[in-house]
Each structure stands twice: as C-alpha cells, then as structure tokens.
Amino acid sequence: MLLTAYRTPLRPPLCHDLRMRSRAGTAARTLVRGLRLVFAVTAVAAIASIPMGADVAAGFSYVNFFSYFTIQSNVLAVGVLLAGAVWDPTSDRWQLVRGAVTTYLVITAVVYAVLLSDIDVMLDDRWSNSILHQVIPLVLVLDWLLVPPRRPIGLVRAPTWLVYPLVYASYSLIRGAWIGWYPYPFLDPWDKGYPRLMLDLVVLGAVMAVLAFGVAAIGDLSGRLRRRDTDDVRDVRPLGP
Template identity: 55%
Template sequence: MVTGAGTPWWIRLLRTGFGVLGVVALLWIPLRNASGFSAANYLSYFTIESNILGVVVLLVGGLADPGSRRWQSVRGASTLYLLITGVVYALLLARVDVMLSDKWINDVLHRVLPIVLIADWLLVPARLGVTARLIGGWLVYPAVYGVYSLVRGAIVDWYPYPFLDPRGQGYLSLLIGLVLLAAVFALLASAVAGLGALVSRSGRSAPVSAGHEGSAWHG
C-alpha cells in the first residue's frame, strides 16, 4: 500500500477505467433523454453531483496521481459522498424513481462507483486524522445541498428525493429525518477518516504532508 504519489500502475489504470465508465454513465442519461430533459433537475440530484466529483477524482488520480494533503482530503470527501449515495439509495431509494430507468446506469452510479471509491480509499489510504475540522469540512457540502434542495424545491415545486419533500410529510417530520441523516453522515465521515488512518498505520504508510488537519478544501 502507498499513500499519495507513487500509487501502483494497476490502481491508476483501474481508476482511469472506472472514471471513463462513470463519464459514459453520466452522459448517457441526458443523451438518451434529450427530449424533455431538464438539466437543472438532473444536476440537482445528490447522486449525480457526487458521481461527477467521484469521476473527476478517479480520472485525476489515475492520470496525475497527486500526493498533496489537499488532494487526499478531496479524495476522502468524494469517498464519503459516494458512500452516502450508496447507503441512502440502499436504505431509502431502492424502490423510488430517481430518474435512472436504465439498470446498468443505476447500478454504476449507486453501487459500482461507491464501492470503487471505498476500495480505492482502502488500497491507497491517507492518514488525515479524525478531527472536528476535517469532518465538519466534509459535511459542509451535504448541508448546503440540503438547503439548496429545499429552497429550490419551494420555488419550482419539485424535490429530488421523497425525504426532502415537505409537501406530504410536513416540515416537522422532514426536520427530524434530516437531523437523523446528519447524524448518520457524521458517523460515515468519521468512519472514512478513521479507516484511512487505520489502514495507513497498519500498512506502515507515511502520513500525508505535514501540517495541521484541514477541511476537505484546506491542505
């Protein structure tokens, strides 16, 4: 196992291959549904946004293999967001229409790429530390996404997911659900950071560049 730059060629090759697969899956949806397709709604799904970031991380990691602490934080954030995508889909959305009628695309975006990012994080771990600043930085995006979805939904009368739709459940029930999700997301974020540190230590990998722990966007 290695951390950062110096990743084995076969891991970089797999990153690139799965990154290309993700690009094809993400582009197939608008290309297949050109008539009546809403780009704004499409890009308002957490699944799509997290997979776009995941694809970028895979391609950059495969082609350039950066080794900075900032990049490792972004890798961790992307792993977390796709883990959230996979967990939420499995628990809450497996039987819900989320605009992915093609089974192979549904599998790639909700199952394959989340597993790939988690496997990549375990094979090439980063010892970032489990700190409030790191976890809080990673959780900024899901929090902003939730606010965006509620505000936009009230304006356009469309919500990407049932658990973000207050029209049938009311705001109190929605708030309770969001608090529970936030707690789950915090646990998942801690698990991602903790696994990175644990696997790095067991593999005797050196920690990423020195300095204090930062958020997902601070190196």
Template identity: 50%
Template sequence: MSAAAGTAWWIRAYRIGFAVLGLVALLWIPLRNMDSATFSLTNYLSYFTIESNILAVVVLAVGGVLAPRGPRWQIFRGAVTLYMLITMVVYAVLLAKVDVMLNDRWINDVLHRVLPLVLLLDWLLVAMPRRLRADPELIAWWLAFPLVYGIYTLIRGPIVDWYPYPFIDPRGQGYVSLVIGLVVLTVVFAVLAVAMASLGDLPARWRDRRSAD
C-alpha cells in the same frame, strides 16, 4: 519522481477505467433525452447522486492520470468518497424502489453501487502519506457539501414545484417530519464521516507497522 510515477500502474489503470465508465453513465441519460420535452437537465443535475458521481469521476480521473498525494488532495478525496458512501447507503435504505430518473438498470447500478464501492475500496487500500484525524473541523468540512445541497434543494423546491427525493419533500410529510428526518440523516452522515476518516488511516497504519517490523 512524480506522484504518478510512485503509484502502481494497475491502480492508475483501474481509476481511469472506472472514471470512463462513470462518465458514460452520467452522460447516457442527458444525451438520450436531449430532445425530450419532459426532460430537465437542471433537475437531473439537482440529484445528490449525480453531483457526487461527477465529483467521483473527477477524483478517479485525476487520481489515475496525476495521482496527487498532497494533504489537500487527500482531504478532498476523502470527502468525495464520503459523498459516494452516502449515495450508496441512502439509496439502499430509502430509495431502492423510488423513481430517481435512473430507469436503466446498468446506470442505476454503476452510480449507486459500483462507483461508490470503487471509491470506498480505493480509500481503504491505497495509502496516502498523511494520516487523517477525525476531528470536528474535518468532519464539519466534509459535511458542508451535503448541508449546502439540502439548503439548495429546500429553496429551489417550492420555486419549481419539484424535489429530487421524497425524504426532502415537505409537501407530503410536512415540515416537522422533514426536519426530524433531516436531523437523523445528519447524525448518520456525521457517523459515516468519522468512520471514513478512521478507516482512511488503516493503510498508513499497515504501512507504518511494516516499516517498524
């Protein structure tokens, strides 16, 4: 029996449905602004929100069509869910009133709220065969992408004189405040990663408990 055949049809259906919704939301702004002289596709793709949502659409689409259940997929799925959780938390705490190129309310809600919640609920409710351990190696692997993103942004920012988010822009706050803020965010991200790995074990624990009973 294939992995997809072993996954409930309604799980595959909502994954595909939200993957389509996410794809439409991601394409809406570039397609609408294709002829605008002020729109930069490179800048658009340089937002962590956009990058994490692209990965989320991939996870939902592959999870809906193929429903893989291997350990590598489980780790990748957990990583993308973490990035979407970071997107939701950072937006709610730091960016809710900041212009991040998503002026359409429905796109803003889909990318910052709806898809992160879908990924999180899918992670919490759909059990994978292998239980994760929130060890330092896993946490470091999961946090590699946000780290690379931060380095990329700080290198590219002075070159193009543009930064996607105020908290990673040294021009107004200076590098000391920037470093302090990034250290605090790194700690928060690490805590979220540990929580993600621990919460991802819940469905497997429930399954094992039912089997024991």
C-alpha cells in the same frame, strides 16, 4: 574485520530485496492509476447515458438532472479518479478532497439502498443505476483503503466533509419551494410538513456524520497498517487545520 566479513554477504540480498519492492510498488501504482482511468470513463458513460436516453420532448430538464445528489457526487468521483489516474497527487489537501468525495459516494450508496431502491429517481436503466449507486461508491472506498493518506486525517477534520451535503440540502429545499420540484421524496415537505422534514434531516445528518467519521477512521487505520508493513517512519501527525 570479523564483523565486516559477516556483514558483507548480507548486502547484495538486501539491495536485491529493495529493488524488488521498488519494482512491485511501481507496478502496483501503475495498475491503480490504470483502474482509476477505467472507472472514471465508466462513470462518465453511465452519467451521459441518462440524458442520451431521455425524452427531452417529455420535459427532461438538465438542471433537474444535475440537481440529483447521485449525479453531483459521481461527477466529483470522476474528477477524483481522473486526477488520481493522470497526476496521482499526494498532498495533504488532496487527501482531504479524496476523503470528502469518498464520503459522498458512501452516502449515495447508503441512502439509495435504504431509502430509494424501490423509488423512481429517473434512473430506469439498470446498468447506469448499478454503476452510479453501487460500483463507483465501492471503487472509491477500495481506492481509499488501498491507497490511504500518508498522514492520518483525524476525526477532527471529518465533520468538514459535511458542509457540501448541508449546502446541497439547503439548495434543494429553496429551489424546490420555488419551482415545486424536489429531487428526492425525503426532501419534499408537502406530504409530511416541515417539522417532520426537519426531524428527518437531523437524523439523516447524524447518519452522514457517522459515515464521514467511518471513512476517516478506515483511511487512518489502513494508513497505519501500511506504514507498519513498510516500516515507514515519516511524519504521521494528523493533518493540521
């Protein structure tokens, strides 16, 4: 009875604290989903503004337009942001998709900053250029950090995210040899030859692998810190194959 007397006054504050945490969590999720929708619409506007402002009579090609990695990766980002805003999936498979698309946007930002910032890649509009190469990549990274996967991705799964860039490079080289047009200078073999091109692609692939591992690692670290702060002791095994 003595223990009961001491414990009883602690229950109402504890329940109140749990209710406050629940309300704060709901408000935070609502805010995140709203921001996802805003940035998805922003990305769509940036993508659509390019062909709308292009001179079709001067030879603008929609096939070439959608052959840019920047455009493809941002289209994927729009899909992830919209899905997160409307449905907010939490399955393990969806976390892998989020991690993959986040990696592609990081690749877009890094490759642009290092190799393409002073080169004409059909993005003359500064607003669209900034949105697609800087803002949306940053948004995807922040979304990955603030809403990390509940279970660790693990470094074993990260290399699977590189399948799409490999397919993209193969598509660009095959199509480029066929029509005589390459979306990016570093994919064009005519000036430097195929041996140098292959070497450059190996180096670029290694950089992409580091970026993929980095995205997986920061997602796992953020998830670990989040679970520690919330005392979440659910299954934290790495995602299975």
